[in-house]
Amino acid sequence: xxxxxxxPADLSPAVAPLGVGLAFLIAxxxxxxxxxxxxGYDPGVPGWRMRVAMEYESRVPLLLLATFLxxxxxxxxxxxxxxxxxxxxxxxxxxxxxxxxxxxxxxxxLDGARVQWSLSAEELPRVIRTRIRLLVGGLVGxxxxxxxxxxxxxxxxxxxxxxxVKGLSV
Amino acid sequence: xxxGSARGLLSVCYVLAALIILDQVTDLAVTxxxxxxxxxxxxxAAYGIGMRRxxxxxxxxxxxIATATGLEQPRVLYALSMVHGVxxxxxxxxxxxxxxxxxxxxxxxRSEALPTVYLAAGxxxxxxxxxxxxxxxxxxxxxxMGGGRTRTKRRGPPGLVVSGAATGEKL
Numbered sequence: 173x174x175x176x177x178x179x180p181a182d183l184s185p186a187v188a189p190l191g192v193g194l195a196f197l198i199a200x201x202x203x204x205x206x207x208x209x210x211x212g213y214d215p216g217v218p219g220w221r222m223r224v225a226m227e228y229e230s231r232v233p234l235l236l237l238a239t240f241l242x243x244x245x246x247x248x249x250x251x252x253x254x255x256x257x258x259x260x261x262x263x264x265x266x267x268x269x270x271x272x273x274x275x276x277x278x279x280x281x282l283d284g285a286r287v288q289w290s291l292s293a294e295e296l297p298r299v300i301r302t303r304i305r306l307l308v309g310g311l312v313g314x315x316x317x318x319x320x321x322x323x324x325x326x327x328x329x330x331x332x333x334x335x336x337v338k339g340l341s342v
Numbered sequence: 343x344x345x346g347s348a349r350g351l352l353s354v355c356y357v358l359a360a361l362i363i364l365d366q367v368t369d370l371a372v373t374x375x376x377x378x379x380x381x382x383x384x385x386x387a388a389y390g391i392g393m394r395r396x397x398x399x400x401x402x403x404x405x406x407i408a409t410a411t412g413l414e415q416p417r418v419l420y421a422l423s424m425v426h427g428v429x430x431x432x433x434x435x436x437x438x439x440x441x442x443x444x445x446x447x448x449x450x451x452r453s454e455a456l457p458t459v460y461l462a463a464g465x466x467x468x469x470x471x472x473x474x475x476x477x478x479x480x481x482x483x484x485x486x487m488g489g490g491r492t493r494t495k496r497r498g499p500p501g502l503v504v505s506g507a508a509t510g511e512k513l
Contacts, residue, residue: 186487187411193476194404200472201396204465211461234397241404 184248191245198238202231222283225276229306232273232313236320239265243324259325266321273317277310355409359402366395382447389440393466396473407484420488423481430477437470 209227214220243262284303291299373391378384410418444463451459 184411186483187407190407190480190483191404193479194400194407197469197472197476198397198400201400201469204469205394208461208465211458237401 188245188249192242192249195238195242195245198234198241202234202238206231219287221279222287225279225283226306228272228276229280229309229313232269232309232317235269236313236316239269240320247327262321262324266317266324269317270314270321273310273314277307277314280306280310349413352409352412355405359405359409362398362402362405366398370395382443386440386443386447389436389443389466390462393469396469407480416488418488419484423484423488426477426481426484430474430481433470433474433477437466437474440466440470 206224206227209224243265246261280303284299284306288296288299370392374384374388379388407419407422410422440463444459448456448459
């Protein structure tokens with residue numbers, strides 16, 4: 173670190189690994205909590221699938237936050253990393269989150285509809301309300317994941333172009 | 343935006359982090375009330391419920407570190423390194439006590455409930471060492487960032503240090 177100044181620009185690369193570490197710990201905490209919901213593993217039972225899908229959906233915002241923190245810190249830490257590696261790092265978490273969110277929406281729609289037929293008239297409004305809330309939440313989650321992922325990919329592309337231009341001009 | 347107002351806006355993050363911690367602590371206290379630290383099952387439940395709030399504490403931690411960096415406050419970074427050191431010690435002690443309690447509790451649980459106990463204990467056994475490792479790492483890193491400047495300032499005439507650091511020449 174420069175002895176003369178304590179500018180954030182100097183400090184950011186030094187702090188960035190801590191950001192990656194914090195993002196990893198948040199993701200670990202959320203994933204292990206989700207693992208607790210898998211207790212009584214029986215993917216053939218609609219009730220089990222619904223429970224896991226609901227648990228997953230409630231964790232999407234925090235998983236997204238961890239992904240954002242991790243990727244942002246990674247970008248600060250390695251500004252001159254190779255394009256392919258950086259794009260892969262950006263893509264993987266968003267592809268996983270999108271796939272899981274789509275699965276959760278499918279489970280809540282299809283399994284929820286199947287469970288609905290066996291319910292009494294008194295229970296039906298409560299279940300339909302819950303399903304609507306989960307579906308809206310799931311769709312908002314998928315949109316957020318796609319929007320942030322797309323923005324990150326674009327910024328990575330722009331950064332690489334700038335670096336290429338700089339390299340050519342040198 | 344003027345630099346002064348940006349700094350003011352950034353310092354709001356300290357308040358946000360304090361609110362997150364306050365919310366989590368009060369919620370935990372209400373959940374665990376009435377307190378029975380002498381009871382084995384209460385201690386286990388307290389540890390398990392407390393560890394479920396890890397994410398929010400980490401979010402507050404990230405906010406404070408980012409804000410102290412943005413506001414160029416080496417003393418805060420140094421204080422944060424101390425906080426991480428204390429957290430690491432508390433986590434290690436807590437994990438030791440939790441392990442002893444779990445071993446003792448295992449004997450009094452029905453066999454059907456054992457997988458749930460193992461699952462919860464496994465989660466804590468995985469998460470706490472990772473948290474301890476991170477706390478120690480953060481302590482060292484933040485201490486270097488927060489304390490490094492103070493030491494360099496006291497060392498001698500700044501011109502001599504700067505000339506070498508700025509130009510990259512070997513003295």
